Amino acid sequence: MYDIFYIKEGVFDMNMELPAVVRRMEAQERLAYLGLAIFFWVTGYLFWQVFFSEHRFESSHAAHVNKVAARFFLFFTAAAIWLKHRFRGVYVDERDRAITHKGLEAGFALLGILVVLASTVAGLKTYQDFFRLVPPIWLANCLLLCLGASLVVMSAVRVHAYWRDRR
Secondary structure (H helix, E strand, C coil), rough: CCCCHHHCCCHHHHHHHHCHHHCCCCCHHHHHHHHHHHHHHHHHHHHHHHHHHCCCHHHHHHHHHHHHHHHHHHHHHHHHHHHHHHCCCCCCCHHHHHHHHHHHHHHHHHHHHHHHHHHHHHCCHHHHHHHHHCCCHHHHHHHHHHHHHHHHHHHHHHHHHHHEEEE
């Protein structure tokens, strides 16, 4: 059922359940999976509310969406800081640093591309009437969406690298 985890013989066997697999993961790998799970759903919620909700251009609705998304991002940041202080000592080796570097590189590249794209679209004359009509908090939600997408990519790259190392 959970075939992606049972690649190397001796590390995981086909009879292991998911909780046993999670217990055998290192802290950085757990954090990558947790980040992917949280950021994927928060970014999906934000994407839906920014582009497909019936009330997406109302200031009160956009402010509520902004609060919810900002609280989730703040929660994950606080949890990451807490985990970092809880597991003091050597729990990050060169492999973890290289994987984190790959994830950060991909996430920041996407963030840069999305912010430049959003700035370019906002500066085009054909869209200036549209941006005058939408509330500023809607634009802030779009930038939060860019940040969320980059965090999803960062976490996905890290998860992929850990999964590939298990092979």
